[in-house]
Amino acid sequence: MMLPGNARIAWESAKLIQSDLQRFNYLFLWYLLTLGLLVVSEIVDHQKAESLYWIFNIFTFFSCFGFLMSLALPFEFAQIQRSRLQQEFDTRRKKTGEI
Numbered sequence: 001m002m003l004p005g006n007a008r009i010a011w012e013s014a015k016l017i018q019s020d021l022q023r024f025n026y027l028f029l030w031y032l033l034t035l036g037l038l039v040v041s042e043i044v045d046h047q048k049a050e051s052l053y054w055i056f057n058i059f060t061f062f063s064c065f066g067f068l069m070s071l072a073l074p075f076e077f078a079q080i081q082r083s084r085l086q087q088e089f090d091t092r093r094k095k096t097g098e099i
Helices: 007-047 054-070 073-096
Strands: none
Touching (some): 007 073
16 A cells, blocks of 8 residues: 555544444454354253254354355455555645646
């Protein structure tokens, strides 16, 4: 990535990128909940508690939803990078007077 020359622009750009990346914190939390549920489901399976088999249905939902949300991650990261690069190109064009 090209770094902007102006500190104010760099700060505003960093704030925008941080807000875009904040959504991925929720996805990471979802992954942690899924892993915790996986551990609980293994304990239930080990204890042979037939009354708690509904936890497997919840685990399936969490894992499928997390997987589907993860499919968009590469495209989201690429879009953030493209917008950041385009912003820097526009800033440099304005400095040099190009249109």
